[in-house]
Amino acid sequence: MSDDLMRAALNAAERGWHVFPLRPGTKRPALHGESACPRTGPCASGHRKWEDRATTDPDRIRAAWHRAPFNVGIATGPSGLLVVDLDVPKDKSSTDAPCGAATFKALCERTGQAVPRTRTVRTASSGQHLYFTAPAAVRLHNTAGTLAPLVDTRAWGGYVVAAGSAVDGTRYEVQGPALLRALPDWLKRTLVPPHPVNRPAAVAAARVHRPYVDAALARETAAVTAAPEGRRNxxxxxxxxxxxxxxxxxDLTRDEVEMPLQRAGESAGLSATECRTTLHSALDWSITHNHARTGVAA
Structure with missing residues:
Protein backbone atom coordinates (compact mmCIF):
# COMPACT_ATOMS: atom_id res chain seq x y z
CA MET A 1 0.00 0.00 0.00
CA SER A 2 2.76 2.46 0.92
CA ASP A 3 4.65 1.67 -2.29
CA ASP A 4 1.49 2.15 -4.38
CA LEU A 5 0.78 5.51 -2.77
CA MET A 6 4.37 6.67 -3.16
CA ARG A 7 4.19 5.67 -6.81
CA ALA A 8 0.94 7.65 -7.19
CA ALA A 9 2.62 10.71 -5.66
CA LEU A 10 5.68 10.37 -7.90
CA ASN A 11 3.53 9.86 -11.00
CA ALA A 12 1.60 13.04 -10.23
CA ALA A 13 4.84 14.95 -9.64
CA GLU A 14 6.20 13.75 -12.99
CA ARG A 15 3.24 15.52 -14.59
CA GLY A 16 4.30 18.73 -12.85
CA TRP A 17 1.57 18.48 -10.22
CA HIS A 18 2.47 19.61 -6.71
CA VAL A 19 1.63 16.98 -4.10
CA PHE A 20 1.45 16.79 -0.31
CA PRO A 21 0.49 14.01 2.13
CA LEU A 22 -3.05 13.41 3.35
CA ARG A 23 -3.77 11.40 6.47
CA PRO A 24 -3.95 7.68 5.70
CA GLY A 25 -7.38 6.64 4.49
CA THR A 26 -8.77 10.21 4.58
CA LYS A 27 -8.97 13.46 2.61
CA ARG A 28 -7.46 15.58 5.41
CA PRO A 29 -3.97 17.13 5.12
CA ALA A 30 -1.33 15.35 7.20
CA LEU A 31 0.63 18.59 7.69
CA HIS A 32 0.25 20.60 10.88
CA GLY A 33 -2.08 23.58 11.06
CA GLU A 34 -1.14 27.14 11.93
CA SER A 35 -2.22 26.81 15.57
CA ALA A 36 0.17 23.85 16.05
CA CYS A 37 3.04 25.22 13.95
CA PRO A 38 6.41 24.73 15.67
CA ARG A 39 8.01 27.54 13.58
CA THR A 40 10.91 25.24 12.74
CA GLY A 41 12.10 23.42 9.62
CA PRO A 42 10.10 24.54 6.55
CA CYS A 43 8.15 26.94 8.83
CA ALA A 44 11.21 28.59 10.40
CA SER A 45 10.37 31.96 8.83
CA GLY A 46 6.61 31.60 9.40
CA HIS A 47 3.86 29.02 9.02
CA ARG A 48 3.65 27.45 5.56
CA LYS A 49 0.33 25.92 4.60
CA TRP A 50 -0.13 22.75 2.56
CA GLU A 51 -0.40 24.76 -0.67
CA ASP A 52 3.01 26.31 -0.01
CA ARG A 53 4.63 23.00 0.98
CA ALA A 54 3.26 20.91 -1.89
CA THR A 55 6.16 19.74 -4.06
CA THR A 56 7.28 17.97 -7.22
CA ASP A 57 10.68 17.07 -5.71
CA PRO A 58 10.98 13.25 -5.89
CA ASP A 59 13.43 13.10 -2.97
CA ARG A 60 11.05 14.99 -0.67
CA ILE A 61 8.18 12.80 -1.85
CA ARG A 62 10.07 9.57 -1.14
CA ALA A 63 11.12 10.82 2.29
CA ALA A 64 7.53 11.72 3.21
CA TRP A 65 5.86 8.57 1.89
CA HIS A 66 8.45 6.31 3.51
CA ARG A 67 7.06 7.42 6.86
CA ALA A 68 3.44 6.24 6.42
CA PRO A 69 0.87 5.18 3.78
CA PHE A 70 -0.30 8.73 3.19
CA ASN A 71 -2.97 9.45 0.64
CA VAL A 72 -1.92 11.92 -2.05
CA GLY A 73 -3.23 15.47 -2.25
CA ILE A 74 -2.71 17.56 -5.40
CA ALA A 75 -2.57 21.33 -4.79
CA THR A 76 -4.50 22.44 -7.87
CA GLY A 77 -3.38 26.09 -8.01
CA PRO A 78 0.41 25.55 -8.07
CA SER A 79 -0.14 22.58 -10.42
CA GLY A 80 -1.81 24.76 -13.06
CA LEU A 81 -5.03 22.78 -12.76
CA LEU A 82 -8.70 23.51 -12.48
CA VAL A 83 -10.70 20.47 -11.38
CA VAL A 84 -14.48 20.31 -11.70
CA ASP A 85 -15.85 18.26 -8.78
CA LEU A 86 -19.12 16.47 -9.62
CA ASP A 87 -20.45 15.41 -6.22
CA VAL A 88 -23.24 13.01 -5.28
CA PRO A 89 -26.17 13.76 -2.93
CA LYS A 90 -25.39 12.97 0.69
CA ASP A 91 -29.04 12.06 1.41
CA LYS A 92 -29.22 8.44 0.27
CA SER A 93 -32.93 8.21 1.14
CA SER A 94 -33.94 10.16 -1.96
CA THR A 95 -33.27 8.44 -5.26
CA ASP A 96 -34.70 11.36 -7.25
CA ALA A 97 -32.08 13.93 -6.23
CA PRO A 98 -29.81 14.67 -9.22
CA CYS A 99 -26.07 14.17 -8.85
CA GLY A 100 -23.42 16.68 -9.89
CA ALA A 101 -22.81 14.81 -13.15
CA ALA A 102 -26.50 15.25 -14.06
CA THR A 103 -26.66 18.95 -13.17
CA PHE A 104 -23.39 19.60 -15.02
CA LYS A 105 -24.73 17.80 -18.10
CA ALA A 106 -27.88 19.95 -17.92
CA LEU A 107 -25.67 23.08 -17.73
CA CYS A 108 -23.79 21.96 -20.84
CA GLU A 109 -27.06 21.35 -22.69
CA ARG A 110 -28.44 24.77 -21.72
CA THR A 111 -25.33 26.46 -23.08
CA GLY A 112 -25.28 24.36 -26.25
CA GLN A 113 -22.03 22.62 -25.32
CA ALA A 114 -21.03 18.96 -25.20
CA VAL A 115 -19.88 17.58 -21.86
CA PRO A 116 -16.09 18.09 -21.99
CA ARG A 117 -13.97 14.96 -22.40
CA THR A 118 -10.81 15.16 -20.34
CA ARG A 119 -8.91 13.26 -17.65
CA THR A 120 -11.59 11.96 -15.27
CA VAL A 121 -11.09 10.41 -11.83
CA ARG A 122 -13.82 8.50 -10.04
CA THR A 123 -13.93 9.51 -6.38
CA ALA A 124 -14.49 7.31 -3.33
CA SER A 125 -18.12 8.52 -3.11
CA SER A 126 -18.73 7.60 -6.79
CA GLY A 127 -18.52 11.23 -7.88
CA GLN A 128 -16.14 12.47 -10.57
CA HIS A 129 -13.23 14.88 -10.86
CA LEU A 130 -12.76 16.42 -14.32
CA TYR A 131 -9.18 17.70 -14.69
CA PHE A 132 -8.37 20.69 -16.92
CA THR A 133 -5.28 22.83 -17.42
CA ALA A 134 -6.08 26.25 -15.97
CA PRO A 135 -5.70 29.36 -18.15
CA ALA A 136 -2.39 31.11 -17.51
CA ALA A 137 -3.81 34.61 -17.94
CA VAL A 138 -6.17 34.49 -14.96
CA ARG A 139 -5.86 33.21 -11.39
CA LEU A 140 -8.94 31.09 -10.72
CA HIS A 141 -10.03 30.17 -7.20
CA ASN A 142 -12.38 27.56 -5.72
CA THR A 143 -16.11 27.79 -6.28
CA ALA A 144 -18.96 25.99 -4.53
CA GLY A 145 -22.16 25.52 -6.54
CA THR A 146 -21.41 28.45 -8.87
CA LEU A 147 -21.76 26.36 -12.02
CA ALA A 148 -24.64 24.12 -10.86
CA PRO A 149 -25.84 22.29 -7.73
CA LEU A 150 -23.33 19.68 -6.51
CA VAL A 151 -20.75 21.07 -8.96
CA ASP A 152 -17.70 22.69 -7.32
CA THR A 153 -14.32 23.67 -8.71
CA ARG A 154 -10.82 23.46 -7.25
CA ALA A 155 -8.05 25.84 -8.30
CA TRP A 156 -5.95 28.23 -6.16
CA GLY A 157 -6.67 27.57 -2.50
CA GLY A 158 -7.93 24.06 -3.22
CA TYR A 159 -6.77 20.50 -3.62
CA VAL A 160 -8.05 17.13 -4.81
CA VAL A 161 -7.29 13.57 -3.77
CA ALA A 162 -5.09 11.94 -6.43
CA ALA A 163 -5.88 8.73 -8.26
CA GLY A 164 -4.41 5.76 -6.40
CA SER A 165 -5.45 7.10 -2.99
CA ALA A 166 -8.15 5.32 -0.99
CA VAL A 167 -10.80 6.76 1.34
CA ASP A 168 -12.97 4.45 3.45
CA GLY A 169 -11.48 1.53 1.55
CA THR A 170 -12.45 2.83 -1.92
CA ARG A 171 -9.79 3.96 -4.38
CA TYR A 172 -9.80 7.04 -6.55
CA GLU A 173 -9.37 5.69 -10.09
CA VAL A 174 -8.83 7.18 -13.54
CA GLN A 175 -11.80 6.51 -15.82
CA GLY A 176 -11.25 6.18 -19.55
CA PRO A 177 -8.45 8.02 -21.41
CA ALA A 178 -6.10 10.02 -19.20
CA LEU A 179 -5.67 12.83 -21.75
CA LEU A 180 -5.70 16.25 -20.07
CA ARG A 181 -7.57 19.05 -21.88
CA ALA A 182 -7.48 22.82 -21.48
CA LEU A 183 -10.39 24.47 -19.67
CA PRO A 184 -13.02 25.21 -22.33
CA ASP A 185 -13.56 28.90 -23.06
CA TRP A 186 -17.25 28.75 -22.18
CA LEU A 187 -16.45 27.36 -18.74
CA LYS A 188 -13.75 29.98 -18.22
CA ARG A 189 -16.22 32.75 -19.07
CA THR A 190 -18.62 31.35 -16.48
CA LEU A 191 -15.96 31.23 -13.78
CA VAL A 192 -14.20 34.53 -14.46
CA PRO A 193 -16.14 37.63 -13.36
CA PRO A 194 -16.75 40.16 -16.17
CA HIS A 195 -14.09 42.83 -16.45
CA PRO A 196 -15.48 46.15 -15.17
CA VAL A 197 -14.83 48.08 -18.37
CA ASN A 198 -16.35 51.57 -18.27
CA ARG A 199 -18.16 50.65 -15.08
CA PRO A 200 -18.07 53.26 -12.29
CA ALA A 201 -16.18 51.94 -9.31
CA ALA A 202 -18.30 51.25 -6.28
CA VAL A 203 -17.09 53.25 -3.29
CA ALA A 204 -16.92 50.94 -0.29
CA ALA A 205 -17.61 52.37 3.12
CA ALA A 206 -14.44 52.79 5.12
CA ARG A 207 -14.04 49.99 7.63
CA VAL A 208 -12.27 50.54 10.92
CA HIS A 209 -9.60 47.91 11.48
CA ARG A 210 -10.41 46.02 14.66
CA PRO A 211 -7.75 43.51 15.78
CA TYR A 212 -10.26 41.54 17.86
CA VAL A 213 -12.33 40.86 14.70
CA ASP A 214 -9.29 39.44 12.88
CA ALA A 215 -8.39 37.42 15.98
CA ALA A 216 -11.93 35.98 16.19
CA LEU A 217 -11.86 35.01 12.51
CA ALA A 218 -8.47 33.29 12.92
CA ARG A 219 -9.56 31.54 16.11
CA GLU A 220 -12.82 30.18 14.71
CA THR A 221 -11.18 29.07 11.45
CA ALA A 222 -8.47 27.20 13.36
CA ALA A 223 -11.12 25.52 15.55
CA VAL A 224 -12.97 24.23 12.48
CA THR A 225 -9.75 22.97 10.86
CA ALA A 226 -8.82 21.02 14.02
CA ALA A 227 -12.33 19.71 14.80
CA PRO A 228 -12.35 15.95 15.52
CA GLU A 229 -14.57 13.51 13.66
CA GLY A 230 -18.10 13.65 15.03
CA ARG A 231 -17.76 17.35 15.96
CA ARG A 232 -16.84 18.88 12.61
CA ASN A 233 -20.26 20.05 11.46
CA ASP A 251 -16.95 44.61 10.36
CA LEU A 252 -16.62 41.71 7.89
CA THR A 253 -18.26 40.89 4.58
CA ARG A 254 -20.07 37.61 4.19
CA ASP A 255 -17.38 36.39 1.76
CA GLU A 256 -14.64 37.19 4.31
CA VAL A 257 -16.33 34.78 6.72
CA GLU A 258 -17.71 32.19 4.33
CA MET A 259 -14.61 31.49 2.22
CA PRO A 260 -12.10 30.67 5.03
CA LEU A 261 -14.70 28.62 6.92
CA GLN A 262 -15.55 26.69 3.74
CA ARG A 263 -11.85 25.85 3.24
CA ALA A 264 -11.43 24.97 6.93
CA GLY A 265 -14.47 22.68 6.91
CA GLU A 266 -13.26 20.83 3.82
CA SER A 267 -9.76 20.52 5.31
CA ALA A 268 -11.34 18.98 8.41
CA GLY A 269 -13.00 16.31 6.28
CA LEU A 270 -16.48 17.70 5.53
CA SER A 271 -17.71 17.69 1.95
CA ALA A 272 -18.03 20.95 0.03
CA THR A 273 -21.81 20.52 -0.02
CA GLU A 274 -22.02 19.94 3.75
CA CYS A 275 -19.93 23.04 4.42
CA ARG A 276 -21.94 25.17 2.02
CA THR A 277 -25.29 24.08 3.50
CA THR A 278 -24.18 24.59 7.10
CA LEU A 279 -22.60 27.99 6.42
CA HIS A 280 -25.62 29.26 4.51
CA SER A 281 -28.11 28.45 7.27
CA ALA A 282 -25.82 29.43 10.18
CA LEU A 283 -24.84 32.80 8.72
CA ASP A 284 -28.43 33.62 7.74
CA TRP A 285 -29.52 32.84 11.31
CA SER A 286 -26.74 34.85 12.93
CA ILE A 287 -27.09 37.90 10.68
CA THR A 288 -30.87 37.98 11.18
CA HIS A 289 -30.68 37.62 14.95
CA ASN A 290 -27.87 40.14 15.38
CA HIS A 291 -29.66 42.70 13.19
CA ALA A 292 -32.74 42.17 15.33
CA ARG A 293 -30.81 42.77 18.55
CA THR A 294 -29.24 45.90 17.06
CA GLY A 295 -32.70 47.25 16.26
CA VAL A 296 -33.95 46.58 19.80
CA ALA A 297 -30.91 48.29 21.34
CA ALA A 298 -31.46 51.35 19.18
Whole structure:
Protein backbone atom coordinates (compact mmCIF):
# COMPACT_ATOMS: atom_id res chain seq x y z
CA MET A 1 0.00 0.00 0.00
CA SER A 2 2.76 2.46 0.92
CA ASP A 3 4.65 1.67 -2.29
CA ASP A 4 1.49 2.15 -4.38
CA LEU A 5 0.78 5.51 -2.77
CA MET A 6 4.37 6.67 -3.16
CA ARG A 7 4.19 5.67 -6.81
CA ALA A 8 0.94 7.65 -7.19
CA ALA A 9 2.62 10.71 -5.66
CA LEU A 10 5.68 10.37 -7.90
CA ASN A 11 3.53 9.86 -11.00
CA ALA A 12 1.60 13.04 -10.23
CA ALA A 13 4.84 14.95 -9.64
CA GLU A 14 6.20 13.75 -12.99
CA ARG A 15 3.24 15.52 -14.59
CA GLY A 16 4.30 18.73 -12.85
CA TRP A 17 1.57 18.48 -10.22
CA HIS A 18 2.47 19.61 -6.71
CA VAL A 19 1.63 16.98 -4.10
CA PHE A 20 1.45 16.79 -0.31
CA PRO A 21 0.49 14.01 2.13
CA LEU A 22 -3.05 13.41 3.35
CA ARG A 23 -3.77 11.40 6.47
CA PRO A 24 -3.95 7.68 5.70
CA GLY A 25 -7.38 6.64 4.49
CA THR A 26 -8.77 10.21 4.58
CA LYS A 27 -8.97 13.46 2.61
CA ARG A 28 -7.46 15.58 5.41
CA PRO A 29 -3.97 17.13 5.12
CA ALA A 30 -1.33 15.35 7.20
CA LEU A 31 0.63 18.59 7.69
CA HIS A 32 0.25 20.60 10.88
CA GLY A 33 -2.08 23.58 11.06
CA GLU A 34 -1.14 27.14 11.93
CA SER A 35 -2.22 26.81 15.57
CA ALA A 36 0.17 23.85 16.05
CA CYS A 37 3.04 25.22 13.95
CA PRO A 38 6.41 24.73 15.67
CA ARG A 39 8.01 27.54 13.58
CA THR A 40 10.91 25.24 12.74
CA GLY A 41 12.10 23.42 9.62
CA PRO A 42 10.10 24.54 6.55
CA CYS A 43 8.15 26.94 8.83
CA ALA A 44 11.21 28.59 10.40
CA SER A 45 10.37 31.96 8.83
CA GLY A 46 6.61 31.60 9.40
CA HIS A 47 3.86 29.02 9.02
CA ARG A 48 3.65 27.45 5.56
CA LYS A 49 0.33 25.92 4.60
CA TRP A 50 -0.13 22.75 2.56
CA GLU A 51 -0.40 24.76 -0.67
CA ASP A 52 3.01 26.31 -0.01
CA ARG A 53 4.63 23.00 0.98
CA ALA A 54 3.26 20.91 -1.89
CA THR A 55 6.16 19.74 -4.06
CA THR A 56 7.28 17.97 -7.22
CA ASP A 57 10.68 17.07 -5.71
CA PRO A 58 10.98 13.25 -5.89
CA ASP A 59 13.43 13.10 -2.97
CA ARG A 60 11.05 14.99 -0.67
CA ILE A 61 8.18 12.80 -1.85
CA ARG A 62 10.07 9.57 -1.14
CA ALA A 63 11.12 10.82 2.29
CA ALA A 64 7.53 11.72 3.21
CA TRP A 65 5.86 8.57 1.89
CA HIS A 66 8.45 6.31 3.51
CA ARG A 67 7.06 7.42 6.86
CA ALA A 68 3.44 6.24 6.42
CA PRO A 69 0.87 5.18 3.78
CA PHE A 70 -0.30 8.73 3.19
CA ASN A 71 -2.97 9.45 0.64
CA VAL A 72 -1.92 11.92 -2.05
CA GLY A 73 -3.23 15.47 -2.25
CA ILE A 74 -2.71 17.56 -5.40
CA ALA A 75 -2.57 21.33 -4.79
CA THR A 76 -4.50 22.44 -7.87
CA GLY A 77 -3.38 26.09 -8.01
CA PRO A 78 0.41 25.55 -8.07
CA SER A 79 -0.14 22.58 -10.42
CA GLY A 80 -1.81 24.76 -13.06
CA LEU A 81 -5.03 22.78 -12.76
CA LEU A 82 -8.70 23.51 -12.48
CA VAL A 83 -10.70 20.47 -11.38
CA VAL A 84 -14.48 20.31 -11.70
CA ASP A 85 -15.85 18.26 -8.78
CA LEU A 86 -19.12 16.47 -9.62
CA ASP A 87 -20.45 15.41 -6.22
CA VAL A 88 -23.24 13.01 -5.28
CA PRO A 89 -26.17 13.76 -2.93
CA LYS A 90 -25.39 12.97 0.69
CA ASP A 91 -29.04 12.06 1.41
CA LYS A 92 -29.22 8.44 0.27
CA SER A 93 -32.93 8.21 1.14
CA SER A 94 -33.94 10.16 -1.96
CA THR A 95 -33.27 8.44 -5.26
CA ASP A 96 -34.70 11.36 -7.25
CA ALA A 97 -32.08 13.93 -6.23
CA PRO A 98 -29.81 14.67 -9.22
CA CYS A 99 -26.07 14.17 -8.85
CA GLY A 100 -23.42 16.68 -9.89
CA ALA A 101 -22.81 14.81 -13.15
CA ALA A 102 -26.50 15.25 -14.06
CA THR A 103 -26.66 18.95 -13.17
CA PHE A 104 -23.39 19.60 -15.02
CA LYS A 105 -24.73 17.80 -18.10
CA ALA A 106 -27.88 19.95 -17.92
CA LEU A 107 -25.67 23.08 -17.73
CA CYS A 108 -23.79 21.96 -20.84
CA GLU A 109 -27.06 21.35 -22.69
CA ARG A 110 -28.44 24.77 -21.72
CA THR A 111 -25.33 26.46 -23.08
CA GLY A 112 -25.28 24.36 -26.25
CA GLN A 113 -22.03 22.62 -25.32
CA ALA A 114 -21.03 18.96 -25.20
CA VAL A 115 -19.88 17.58 -21.86
CA PRO A 116 -16.09 18.09 -21.99
CA ARG A 117 -13.97 14.96 -22.40
CA THR A 118 -10.81 15.16 -20.34
CA ARG A 119 -8.91 13.26 -17.65
CA THR A 120 -11.59 11.96 -15.27
CA VAL A 121 -11.09 10.41 -11.83
CA ARG A 122 -13.82 8.50 -10.04
CA THR A 123 -13.93 9.51 -6.38
CA ALA A 124 -14.49 7.31 -3.33
CA SER A 125 -18.12 8.52 -3.11
CA SER A 126 -18.73 7.60 -6.79
CA GLY A 127 -18.52 11.23 -7.88
CA GLN A 128 -16.14 12.47 -10.57
CA HIS A 129 -13.23 14.88 -10.86
CA LEU A 130 -12.76 16.42 -14.32
CA TYR A 131 -9.18 17.70 -14.69
CA PHE A 132 -8.37 20.69 -16.92
CA THR A 133 -5.28 22.83 -17.42
CA ALA A 134 -6.08 26.25 -15.97
CA PRO A 135 -5.70 29.36 -18.15
CA ALA A 136 -2.39 31.11 -17.51
CA ALA A 137 -3.81 34.61 -17.94
CA VAL A 138 -6.17 34.49 -14.96
CA ARG A 139 -5.86 33.21 -11.39
CA LEU A 140 -8.94 31.09 -10.72
CA HIS A 141 -10.03 30.17 -7.20
CA ASN A 142 -12.38 27.56 -5.72
CA THR A 143 -16.11 27.79 -6.28
CA ALA A 144 -18.96 25.99 -4.53
CA GLY A 145 -22.16 25.52 -6.54
CA THR A 146 -21.41 28.45 -8.87
CA LEU A 147 -21.76 26.36 -12.02
CA ALA A 148 -24.64 24.12 -10.86
CA PRO A 149 -25.84 22.29 -7.73
CA LEU A 150 -23.33 19.68 -6.51
CA VAL A 151 -20.75 21.07 -8.96
CA ASP A 152 -17.70 22.69 -7.32
CA THR A 153 -14.32 23.67 -8.71
CA ARG A 154 -10.82 23.46 -7.25
CA ALA A 155 -8.05 25.84 -8.30
CA TRP A 156 -5.95 28.23 -6.16
CA GLY A 157 -6.67 27.57 -2.50
CA GLY A 158 -7.93 24.06 -3.22
CA TYR A 159 -6.77 20.50 -3.62
CA VAL A 160 -8.05 17.13 -4.81
CA VAL A 161 -7.29 13.57 -3.77
CA ALA A 162 -5.09 11.94 -6.43
CA ALA A 163 -5.88 8.73 -8.26
CA GLY A 164 -4.41 5.76 -6.40
CA SER A 165 -5.45 7.10 -2.99
CA ALA A 166 -8.15 5.32 -0.99
CA VAL A 167 -10.80 6.76 1.34
CA ASP A 168 -12.97 4.45 3.45
CA GLY A 169 -11.48 1.53 1.55
CA THR A 170 -12.45 2.83 -1.92
CA ARG A 171 -9.79 3.96 -4.38
CA TYR A 172 -9.80 7.04 -6.55
CA GLU A 173 -9.37 5.69 -10.09
CA VAL A 174 -8.83 7.18 -13.54
CA GLN A 175 -11.80 6.51 -15.82
CA GLY A 176 -11.25 6.18 -19.55
CA PRO A 177 -8.45 8.02 -21.41
CA ALA A 178 -6.10 10.02 -19.20
CA LEU A 179 -5.67 12.83 -21.75
CA LEU A 180 -5.70 16.25 -20.07
CA ARG A 181 -7.57 19.05 -21.88
CA ALA A 182 -7.48 22.82 -21.48
CA LEU A 183 -10.39 24.47 -19.67
CA PRO A 184 -13.02 25.21 -22.33
CA ASP A 185 -13.56 28.90 -23.06
CA TRP A 186 -17.25 28.75 -22.18
CA LEU A 187 -16.45 27.36 -18.74
CA LYS A 188 -13.75 29.98 -18.22
CA ARG A 189 -16.22 32.75 -19.07
CA THR A 190 -18.62 31.35 -16.48
CA LEU A 191 -15.96 31.23 -13.78
CA VAL A 192 -14.20 34.53 -14.46
CA PRO A 193 -16.14 37.63 -13.36
CA PRO A 194 -16.75 40.16 -16.17
CA HIS A 195 -14.09 42.83 -16.45
CA PRO A 196 -15.48 46.15 -15.17
CA VAL A 197 -14.83 48.08 -18.37
CA ASN A 198 -16.35 51.57 -18.27
CA ARG A 199 -18.16 50.65 -15.08
CA PRO A 200 -18.07 53.26 -12.29
CA ALA A 201 -16.18 51.94 -9.31
CA ALA A 202 -18.30 51.25 -6.28
CA VAL A 203 -17.09 53.25 -3.29
CA ALA A 204 -16.92 50.94 -0.29
CA ALA A 205 -17.61 52.37 3.12
CA ALA A 206 -14.44 52.79 5.12
CA ARG A 207 -14.04 49.99 7.63
CA VAL A 208 -12.27 50.54 10.92
CA HIS A 209 -9.60 47.91 11.48
CA ARG A 210 -10.41 46.02 14.66
CA PRO A 211 -7.75 43.51 15.78
CA TYR A 212 -10.26 41.54 17.86
CA VAL A 213 -12.33 40.86 14.70
CA ASP A 214 -9.29 39.44 12.88
CA ALA A 215 -8.39 37.42 15.98
CA ALA A 216 -11.93 35.98 16.19
CA LEU A 217 -11.86 35.01 12.51
CA ALA A 218 -8.47 33.29 12.92
CA ARG A 219 -9.56 31.54 16.11
CA GLU A 220 -12.82 30.18 14.71
CA THR A 221 -11.18 29.07 11.45
CA ALA A 222 -8.47 27.20 13.36
CA ALA A 223 -11.12 25.52 15.55
CA VAL A 224 -12.97 24.23 12.48
CA THR A 225 -9.75 22.97 10.86
CA ALA A 226 -8.82 21.02 14.02
CA ALA A 227 -12.33 19.71 14.80
CA PRO A 228 -12.35 15.95 15.52
CA GLU A 229 -14.57 13.51 13.66
CA GLY A 230 -18.10 13.65 15.03
CA ARG A 231 -17.76 17.35 15.96
CA ARG A 232 -16.84 18.88 12.61
CA ASN A 233 -20.26 20.05 11.46
CA UNK A 234 -21.22 21.30 14.94
CA UNK A 235 -17.94 23.25 15.19
CA UNK A 236 -18.50 24.79 11.75
CA UNK A 237 -22.06 25.75 12.72
CA UNK A 238 -20.91 27.38 15.96
CA UNK A 239 -18.08 29.26 14.21
CA UNK A 240 -20.39 30.64 11.52
CA UNK A 241 -22.92 31.78 14.11
CA UNK A 242 -20.18 33.40 16.17
CA UNK A 243 -18.71 35.29 13.20
CA UNK A 244 -22.08 36.19 11.69
CA UNK A 245 -22.42 39.03 14.18
CA UNK A 246 -19.44 40.75 12.53
CA UNK A 247 -21.19 40.49 9.16
CA UNK A 248 -24.31 42.03 10.72
CA UNK A 249 -22.23 44.85 12.21
CA UNK A 250 -20.37 45.52 8.94
CA ASP A 251 -16.95 44.61 10.36
CA LEU A 252 -16.62 41.71 7.89
CA THR A 253 -18.26 40.89 4.58
CA ARG A 254 -20.07 37.61 4.19
CA ASP A 255 -17.38 36.39 1.76
CA GLU A 256 -14.64 37.19 4.31
CA VAL A 257 -16.33 34.78 6.72
CA GLU A 258 -17.71 32.19 4.33
CA MET A 259 -14.61 31.49 2.22
CA PRO A 260 -12.10 30.67 5.03
CA LEU A 261 -14.70 28.62 6.92
CA GLN A 262 -15.55 26.69 3.74
CA ARG A 263 -11.85 25.85 3.24
CA ALA A 264 -11.43 24.97 6.93
CA GLY A 265 -14.47 22.68 6.91
CA GLU A 266 -13.26 20.83 3.82
CA SER A 267 -9.76 20.52 5.31
CA ALA A 268 -11.34 18.98 8.41
CA GLY A 269 -13.00 16.31 6.28
CA LEU A 270 -16.48 17.70 5.53
CA SER A 271 -17.71 17.69 1.95
CA ALA A 272 -18.03 20.95 0.03
CA THR A 273 -21.81 20.52 -0.02
CA GLU A 274 -22.02 19.94 3.75
CA CYS A 275 -19.93 23.04 4.42
CA ARG A 276 -21.94 25.17 2.02
CA THR A 277 -25.29 24.08 3.50
CA THR A 278 -24.18 24.59 7.10
CA LEU A 279 -22.60 27.99 6.42
CA HIS A 280 -25.62 29.26 4.51
CA SER A 281 -28.11 28.45 7.27
CA ALA A 282 -25.82 29.43 10.18
CA LEU A 283 -24.84 32.80 8.72
CA ASP A 284 -28.43 33.62 7.74
CA TRP A 285 -29.52 32.84 11.31
CA SER A 286 -26.74 34.85 12.93
CA ILE A 287 -27.09 37.90 10.68
CA THR A 288 -30.87 37.98 11.18
CA HIS A 289 -30.68 37.62 14.95
CA ASN A 290 -27.87 40.14 15.38
CA HIS A 291 -29.66 42.70 13.19
CA ALA A 292 -32.74 42.17 15.33
CA ARG A 293 -30.81 42.77 18.55
CA THR A 294 -29.24 45.90 17.06
CA GLY A 295 -32.70 47.25 16.26
CA VAL A 296 -33.95 46.58 19.80
CA ALA A 297 -30.91 48.29 21.34
CA ALA A 298 -31.46 51.35 19.18
Missing amino acids: ATLLRAARALGRFVASG
